[in-house]
Amino acid sequence: MAYWLIKSEPDVYGIEAMRQENIGIWDGVRNYQARNFLKSMKSGDLVFFYHSNTKPPGIAGLVQVVETMVVDPSQFEVDGEYYDPKSTPEYPRWHTVKVQFLEALPELLELNTLREQFEPEELLLVKRGSRLSVIPIADNVAQRLFKLGGFKHSA
Template sequence: MKSEPEVYSITDLQRDRQTIWDGVRNYQARNFLRQMNPGDLAFFYHSNANPPGIVGLMCVIENNVIDPTQFDVNSKYYDPKSTPESPRWQTVIVEFKEIFPEIITLEKLKQEFSADELLAVKQGNRLSVMPVSETVGKHILNLSILKE
């Protein structure tokens, strides 16, 4: 799950302990959010950072949450086609787990994984939420504890 550190960072989540992952306005990313379940782990990826990469770990604690920003006319995530009776955007609530000792950079991820294994390394990929297979997830966790 990606966020720009200037918007919401891993240290913000560490401070807040948990947050709603709101503002996702891509249907494919939303569909990935809909597939998440309580107890699922998620990597926190800092996008638009120098360098971009995975900085920590969080856990889904609630799923199928209605994203309230879709109804807020003052929000940049407002969706005039969405109504409380028929909301278009669902999300999850996540809880902080850990900050990795070192960032796993996008460059490192590209060295370790193909685009077929990890969507985040695919050229031009802009999705803010992407699935990670259990095998790839375990490999990333191993990278988080190894020195480069």
């Protein structure tokens, strides 16, 4: 099992929307490095759900990968924000994953707390200027995040 962190703006798609949907597709990623991380995910991997571009930002919950290599349908939506004219149904350029809601934290595990607890070399999220929407999390860092956040689920 591997660990990951995915970012979303809570007013666009937050942990409560994920809870209501239960299983959702993680669409709209248009950064090649983040896309490659999505391609590296395996069914069963645990994923920290991070609220970005909000005050305060932080980890809001936990989801689990339930399906991999899903063709991202948003690349074909001509009027959509994530349309890719170079992508076709026969040769899609963007793949993603389906994730299932596991839990929402009662309190956000805030970015400031994460900056106090982790060095940028340990947790890319706390590195200034880091903007990737999907990042890998090392096992030892994940275990510390589980404790810090008081997660019910952990590995």
